[in-house]
Amino acid sequence: MSRGTAIEAFATQWLDTPDGQQIYLEQSGNPNGIPVIYCHGGPGGGSSPFHRQLFDAALYHIIIFDQRGCGLSRPALQLNNNSTQHLIADMEMIRQHLQIPNWVVAGGSWGSTLALAYGQTYPQYCLGFILRGIFLGRExxxxxxxxxxxxxxxxxxxxxxxxxxxxxxxxxxxxxxxxxxxxxxxxxxxxxxxxxxxxxxxxxxxxxxxxxxxxxxxxxxxxxxxxxxxxxxxxxxxxFFEPNQLLDNLHKISHLPCNIVHGRYDMICKAENAFSLASRWPDAQLHWVLDAGHSASETGIAKALYQASRAMADRLQTQARTAV
Structure with missing residues (x-):
């Protein structure tokens, strides 16, 4: 399926958390494809059907959720029991609910932060990372x-x-x-x-x-x-981080592949964030989009993310064939 083609969800539901919240969860793409969970930005930004189009629906089992307090998750505007650690637990709950052994973890802006934090907590369940507009959560x-x-x-x-x-x-x-x-x-x-x-x-x-x-x-x-x-x-x-937490704990996931997309003129998440992350990650590929800022909706960013997802799929499929 080509980039930009509308993708319909084949399943939607709300998952109940142990503390009484309900997390909106949807699935699209190929249910037998490579599982990928996408973390939206903000925090508080909510997901969009557009996010499905960042992945090749023939290759990926696309899993998207709304983080606590926003989007279609309930209750709206909830700040109690809303922290990075709660969101990581929600992601792990989703993985277990869908019975997925391991998956690609993707996200943009704050979503890149959450993806890294999840990966550093549960590296054993991660195949790799696709990240956009890097935000490291530092002061x-x-x-x-x-x-x-x-x-x-x-x-x-x-x-x-x-x-x-x-x-x-x-x-x-x-x-x-x-x-x-x-x-x-x-x-x-x-x-x-x-x-x-x-x-x-x-x-x-x-x-x-x-x-x-x-x-x-x-x-x-x-x-x-x-x-x-x-x-x-x-x-x-x-x-909800310790100072410099994500970079200090990068060794927990730096053995995994990572494709990074960052707009050269990103004014929300400065370019140094992406450069510092890639410089410390031996298996990371950093792609600068020279005609873009921060938003995933910019043509150059969306195209680069789609290409990054295809490259990640090619790599994982090659690894799987080699291992057989």
Whole structure:
């Protein structure tokens, strides 16, 4: 099947977690193909039917889920029992439920973070990794996107000024602390204003060329609330990581193959993230997309991810034939 062809899910369901949440899970592609689980971005971004198209449906058994509190998972906007460790446990629950011995772990942006964290927890169940827009969950990565004087705010000062608008009266506080007050304010209108500003800031700078949000496009309130509340929750807790955790524990998975796709002009996840990861991973292939920013929907990114999935499938199939 060629890239860009619509792919329908052949199974959808909700899995109950031990703590009472329900995780949306869907399957598409070839049920006898190479299993791949895809981790969406955010955190709080939710999955999309578009994510199915990043894989060759003839070669892959495509498994996609919505992380806690977002997408079709329930309850919506749930922050309790919502941490990286909970999401890793959910992924392992999915693997056991589907009775999959091992799988390729894929993800973009925050999804790359979660994919790496899962892999370092359960390397024995991983065949390899397909990662896009690398985010390593370090304080410097959060600084780059949200704090003045670092990265994105220097490239897009006008958009950043709009991002700060809901917290201009809280200039004495750190930006994340100020947003904590607004996103959890008792006034619903204030909560929504903050969520929209937070989410639109990220959306505006996600592509190399101006997108609809650059020109004042409107954003769905529920999507904005999920993205802002859950992202803020994770970043206030340093993604529930120890400092430099993912790079320090890379030895647990660096014997496995990894295909990395990163936009050269990614303003959300800086290029250094991908370079540092690939430099420490002997079996990683880093592909720079020279005409793209961060978003998987950009043509160059989507094409490179599809090609990366084909390359991973070729490698795994060759290994399987050699082992026989």
């Amino acid at each position: 410097q990565d959060i600084d780059w996107l949200y704090r003045a004087g670092f990265g994105a705010s220097q490239v897009f000062p006008d958009y950043y000024q709009d991002f700060l608008q809901p917290i201009t009266h809280l200039v004495h506080l750190d930006v994340l602390q100020a947003y904590q007050l607004q996103l959890h304010h008792q006034d619903e209108a204030i909560r929504l204003e903050a969520a929209l500003a937070w989410s639109i800031w990220e959306s505006r700078i996600a592509t190399l060329m101006p997108n609809e949000f650059s020109w004042g496009g409107e954003m769905d309130a529920q999507s904005a609330l999920a993205l802002a509340l859950i992202e803020h929750h994770y970043f206030m807790h340093q993604c």
